[in-house]
Amino acid sequence: MNMITNHLPTEELQALDAAHHMHPFTEGEGLAEKGARVITRANGVWITDSDGQEILDGMAGLWCVAIGYGRDELAEVAARQMRELPFYNTFFQTTHVPAIALAKKLAELAPDDLNHVFFAGSGSEANDTNIRMVRHYWAMKGQPERNIILSRKNAYHGSSMGSGSLGGMAGMHAQGGLPIPDIHHINQPNWWAEGGDSDPADFGLARARELETAIKEHGPERVAAFIGEPVQGAGGVIVPPETYWPEIQRICDHYGILLIADEVICGFGRTGNWFGSQTMGIRPHIMTVAKGLSSGYAPIGASIVCDEVAQTIAKDEFNHGYTYSGHPVAAAVALENLRILEEEKVVEHVRDVAGPYLKEKWQALEDHPLVGEARIVGLMGSIALTPDKASRAGFAGEAGTVGYICRERCFANNLVMRHVGDRMIIAPPLVITRDEIDILIDRARKSLDETYEKIRKDGLWAAA
Numbered sequence: 018m019n020m021i022t023n024h025l026p027t028e029e030l031q032a033l034d035a036a037h038h039m040h041p042f043t044e045g046e047g048l049a050e051k052g053a054r055v056i057t058r059a060n061g062v063w064i065t066d067s068d069g070q071e072i073l074d075g076m077a078g079l080w081c082v083a084i085g086y087g088r089d090e091l092a093e094v095a096a097r098q099m100r101e102l103p104f105y106n107t108f109f110q111t112t113h114v115p116a117i118a119l120a121k122k123l124a125e126l127a128p129d130d131l132n133h134v135f136f137a138g139s140g141s142e143a144n145d146t147n148i149r150m151v152r153h154y155w156a157m158k159g160q161p162e163r164n165i166i167l168s169r170k171n172a173y174h175g176s177s178m179g180s181g182s183l184g185g186m187a188g189m190h191a192q193g194g195l196p197i198p199d200i201h202h203i204n205q206p207n208w209w210a211e212g213g214d215s216d217p218a219d220f221g222l223a224r225a226r227e228l229e230t231a232i233k234e235h236g237p238e239r240v241a242a243f244i245g246e247p248v249q250g251a252g253g254v255i256v257p258p259e260t261y262w263p264e265i266q267r268i269c270d271h272y273g274i275l276l277i278a279d280e281v282i283c284g285f286g287r288t289g290n291w292f293g294s295q296t297m298g299i300r301p302h303i304m305t306v307a308k309g310l311s312s313g314y315a316p317i318g319a320s321i322v323c324d325e326v327a328q329t330i331a332k333d334e335f336n337h338g339y340t341y342s343g344h345p346v347a348a349a350v351a352l353e354n355l356r357i358l359e360e361e362k363v364v365e366h367v368r369d370v371a372g373p374y375l376k377e378k379w380q381a382l383e384d385h386p387l388v389g390e391a392r393i394v395g396l397m398g399s400i401a402l403t404p405d406k407a408s409r410a411g412f413a414g415e416a417g418t419v420g421y422i423c424r425e426r427c428f429a430n431n432l433v434m435r436h437v438g439d440r441m442i443i444a445p446p447l448v449i450t451r452d453e454i455d456i457l458i459d460r461a462r463k464s465l466d467e468t469y470e471k472i473r474k475d476g477l478w479a480a481a
């Protein structure tokens with residue numbers, strides 16, 4: 018058997034990693050010098066590194082480990098499925114039981130007439146499916162010129178050519194020839210950073226109405242769809258003003274364009290409902306799901322599609338699919354994950370217990386001298402670091418410097434909290450308990466204190 022159990026010292030692992038392993042979204046040379054943190058085991062909300070440090074995972078891996086680490090049931094199901102049918106494809110008029118059962122389950126869980134599932138191996142792949150599906154849908158309706166998809170700056174929809182184009186990350190568009198044609202971006206509903214003197218409610222409406230302006234500019238007969246995350250995740254957990262989504266919905270309805278909700282982070286309980294669309298009052302035609310679908314135990318994503326779009330697409334051969342669409346092991350693992358979420362009432366735990374408890378403690382961080390706003394929906398939260406709460410100013414130095422320092426302090430204090438620029442973000446496993454939330458908050462506060470001390474000392478405490 019090929020053993021992947023570790024017997025090597027940390028420095029040796031780091032040297033091998035630096036020599037051969039290219040990391041995503043990472044400056045390789047800098048990491049090689051510093052050495053990557055090696056994670057060896059995990060249980061519940063805790064991850065353990067190769068030096069034996071126990072770290073509270075405030076990011077649920079990469080937003081995905083909803084049920085926490087170490088659930089044997091998923092390992093059992095995966096092993097059983099591998100023995101029975103490790104792989105078969107769903108091309109060429111064949112199917113298998115795990116894909117059927119998972120599609121049926123997702124149709125039950127998803128709201129309204131979102132009854133049809135196209136499987137993928139990841140969120141990026143599912144969003145690539147969505148680009149081709151909505152364009153093909155309009156072509157089938159006799160409107161092939163309707164191929165523009167509107168999205169938002171600072172959105173994250175994945176890292177492939179298509180999904181990276183849907184996303185509005187300037188740093189990604191600067192590399193490798195993105196975006197692909199006929200994808201355009203409007204401004205995001207980020208009141209803290211971009212709202213100026215306006216009232217949040219007015220700002221939310223104004224940002225939503227940029228969709229209408231864009232539709233008119235390109236011509237309503239050219240626009241296929243709008244895509245958005247109910248709450249932007251990788252962009253910094255940006256909670257939109259309450260006025261935002263109802264106005265987006267009104268505009269999509271008015272112009273008859275398809276609405277795609279990217280639920281890759283928000284789906285499966287993260288916001289305190291099964292889907293972020295329910296929390297935000299959105300009625301999408303298509304939902305993208307991944308991450309929490311399998312709690313990250315196996316790679317799987319999907320597009321959950323409404324009757325009208327699915328039935329139209331079904332009239333022709335859709336020349337699209339992935340070898341691993343509906344992979345039987347991943348589908349079986351996802352089903353078991355959904356069973357646990359349902360039977361252990363994890364979504365209710367987020368809504369009624371962990372969410373409200375964390376919200377109170379999180380918002381109390383606003384009394385810290387470094388913290389401007391502290392926002393949270395369910396179990397996804399962010400805080401804006403600022404040298405001047407009243408003006409909501411950024412720091413004078415390069416954006417992200419203070420956020421990076423804070424993240425380093427969190428690492429040193431055995432808490433995983435990420436930074437996006439000078440915003441700190443958390444999205445812990447959904448099963449986190451009150452005691453664990455207390456630890457998370459204690460470590461976050463300690464890290465903020467240390468960051469504050471350090472930046473005062475280093476002369477970084479100045480407004481831009």
Ligand SMILES: *Cc1c(COP(=O)(O)O)cnc(C)c1O
Nearest residue numbers: 139140141173174175281282307
């Ligand atoms: C992570 C993410 C994706 C991409 O999913 P991958 O599985 O990494 O391809 C898409 N949309 C959102 C909102 C995400 O957070």
